[in-house]
Amino acid sequence: MNVLRILGISSAFRATISFVMNAPGAGGKKDVVKIEGKELSVEELNRIALISPKATINIIRDFVVVQKNNVVLPSYVEGVVRCTNSSCISNSSEPIKSKFSVIQSEEEGVSLHCLYCEHVISEEIAENLL
Known part of the structure; x- marks a missing residue:
């Protein structure tokens, strides 16, 4: 799904x-x-x-x-995933889209690095899709 x-x-x-x-x-x-x-x-x-x-x-x-x-993993995504850091500016009432750099490693798989608060999302990407 x-x-x-x-x-x-x-x-x-x-x-x-x-x-x-x-x-x-x-x-x-x-x-x-x-x-x-x-x-x-x-x-x-x-x-x-x-x-x-x-x-x-x-x-x-x-x-x-x-x-x-x-599929090719993009190096950057915008407005696709919600940052899991509740203090991130992208989670406020401001009209700001989330922005992440995408990192892939053999050991950890795919991780997203928030460009605003530097929080890293790895295991809960699917659960936080917008």
């Missing part, structure tokens, strides 16, 4: 959406989300990378895979 949240897809979306979890794949188990009639923009692919940095996105037309994209 995090993928739908990060793409801004709600119950008002009228096309068919299918989920498959723990499907067998060449690299082990995988989850599959099929969204009928929607091709993702580069920005949407980058946002998915925040919660699934090894994801592959397939574009299928007339039952044929016409394009495969590996």
Whole structure:
């Protein structure tokens, strides 16, 4: 469901959406989300990378895979994730969007570094999607 949240897809979306979890794949188990009639923009692919940095996105037309994209983790995101530091200026009543630099390491996975308060978010990225 995090993928739908990060793409801004709600119950008002009228096309068919299918989920498959723990499907067998060449690299082990995988989850599959099929969204009928929607091709993702580069920005949407980058946002998915925040919660699934090894994801592959397939574009299928007339039952044929016409394009495969590996997501690319962006170096910077704005207005996508809420800073978990309650004292951060981006959590105030000021009209300021959150801004994070994105860091990926082998040991810790994906982390976000708030550019306002320097707070680091690592484990709760999906829970704090805007």
